[in-house]
Amino acid sequence: MQNDPRTHGLWEVSAPPVPPTEVLTDNITADVVIIGAGFTGLSAALHLAEDKQHAVVLEAGEIGFGGSGRNVGLVNAGMWIKPFDLCNTLGDTLGRRLIDQLSDAPAMVFELVEKYGMACEALNNGTLHCAVGQSGLREVTERARQWRSLGASVELLDAKSTREKVGTGTYSGALLDRRAGTIQPLAYARALARAAIAGGATVHTSSPVVSAEPAPGGWKIKTSRGSVTASRVIVATNTYSNGFSQALQTELVRLPYFNVATRRLSDSLLASILPERQGLWNTSAVLSSMRLDAEGRLIFGSVGALRGTGKQIHRNWARRALSKLFPQLSDVEFEHEWYGWIGMTPDSLPRFHRLEQNIISISGYNGRGIGAGTSFGRDLARLVTGRMTEAELSLPLSEVANTQFRVAKESFYEIGSQVAHMVGHRF
Template identity: 60%
Template sequence: MLNDARSHGLWEKTAIPAPLTISLSGALTADVVIVGGGFTGLSAALHLAEAGRSAVVLEGNEVGFGGSGRNVGLINAGMWVMPNDLPGELGNIHGERLLQLLGDGPQVVMSIIDKHGIECELERSGTLHCAVGASGLKEINERARQWQKRGAPVEILDAAETAARIGTNAYAGALLDRRAGTLQPLAYARGLANAALNAGARLHTGSPVHSYAQEGTGWKVSTAAGSVTAKWVIVATDAYSEGPWAKVRREQVHLPYFNLATRPLSSSLRHSILPGREGVWDTKEILSSFRMDRAGRLVFGSVGALRNTGTAIHTSWAKRSLARLFPQLGPVEFEYEWYGKIGMTDNALPRFHRFERNIVGFSGYNGRGIAPGTVFGRVLARHVLGELKEADLPLPVTDMKDPSFRGLKESYYEVGAQLAHFSGERF
């Protein structure tokens, strides 16, 4: 994408075609203007259009350019934070409300895919959060206990059951979440865009917003060659925010994350490695994740950026890791490699911002963008439609606040991941 093979890698090569769009030119009016063409913005546009409202999406680059088109593709329920910690962070009302919303998030994603016939390699087999050692086993047992208390269909697998599902003896156990699954993320973003367009929304790519101003009782949002005037503005740019809402990016610490994809595996290897097509990640501090795509490529990822010295270090580490996890693979070569940025907030929870009157947005997905982005887009649409008052939203209004030492932390994450991977898996 934008002539960068390391921005979207495998996903760009195997996704359904992007809808035909043009950049904004001239002056438009609408009920709502949405800034950002990722999961949140496209979901909001789809639900607004289905409700009969006129919605215009302005995307600075291409559909799914940011985190929506680069991520691993795990449709997770909930956030990284333990379920019982959310009420402590947000209060009982918002905490339990958010848990319910995000716990149901994967089903919302899957129902949208089914309704609109989106071709995005959807797998409904669940995900496996794998325990590394005794401390990891303690962590997933507690996470399962807290979700089970809320009626979630999760269970703990022992080491033997985990090995049978994954094809490696590396883990002490795993938390199987049957709510979850995997998909091809860029294909899903493009499918959302097609669904929104078919419902009547308008979408302009290559249209970065450079300013906005009050216009009567609404807002005029301007690009280099045009403008949209609307009563409501939804800001859906998250970790890749630039222009008037660059402060959304500044509120987050960027954590780089890369993915590497093998060539399609043989039939026998596909039967021994993830035969059920679950998505996997582990409990290490510098975690690893892996999954299988529809063609049988093993997609393996971890923290780090594939640039400068990081490319060789992370790629070499990944080969060593796969050799330990799956010796049956033999020598591994990667067909695709790509990376992006995860926007991390100080409490690992998303934010709701009211930037001005009738200018709102959710952000800060902390590496859990597919289901939260989709359901938060629907929530924003319902808020604009008047179906949900501000007091009924899943998150309280949060003031913008820049994290301390953001630049230093981002450098530490990138360099630290290289140091860890340079020495990791050598013995």
């Protein structure tokens, strides 16, 4: 996208074609305006279309341009923080509601994929949270205990079973979460858009929103070349917010994350590496992740931005790390590489804001946006149509906050990941 192979990498090469869309050049009306064509905005558009509401989606770049088209594709249940910590932060009622919602989110994604016949390499065969060392094992053991007490279908694997599932003896154990799985994320975003458009939604790309002005009938949302007037507005710009709300743009701390992808592995390599095709990530402080795509390419990622000195440092680390994990891959070449920004919040929980009367937003999924974005997109659609009240949402309404030391934290992530990868931290 945008002539840069390092934005969406493999996903752009292997995704089905994007549905045709146009730039907004007129002044039009709609029931609901949605700003941002990622999982959140597109799920909202699809659910509004199912409810016979005319939604117009305005996207600054292309469908899936933000985090949705760049991610690893792990369809996880739950948030980054442990389920009990979530209750400690939100209180029992909201906490339990959010746990249930996020626990069900992968099923919602896979059901939508099935219902609309979405071609997005969806595999609902679990993910592995792999333990690094004894502290990592304690971490996944506690997570397994908490999830099991909540009735979730998770299993704690010992080192031997983990070795069988992954193909390396590096990990001391793993949490196998059978609710979860993998998708091709850009293909999923495009498929959501295709289903929403078929249901009656309109998507305008290359149409950056520059302002919102009160107007008879609601809000006039202006792009550089046109406008949409509607009574209700959903802002789904998340970490890639740009040019519309300065407050949203500086609320989340951006954590860089990159992926590299090998050529298709041979059948004999595929028999020994992730033979059941679960995706995984590990407990390391500078975490890494791994999965196969439908063709059998290995996708390996970690914290870091592929720019400046980071490009070579992270590439070299990925090569070294992969050949330690799987000596049979010591001469493997990477055919694709890409990176993006994950939006983090200080308490690791998403944010729900009412920016103005009838303008609402949800953002800050802390790297768990496939399930969360799809599920909260549906909730935003329900909120603007009155099918749900704010009190029924699983997130509290909050003011947009100015995150302390945001720039320093972002530099720490970017430079810290380079240092960690240079000194060869554990993976």
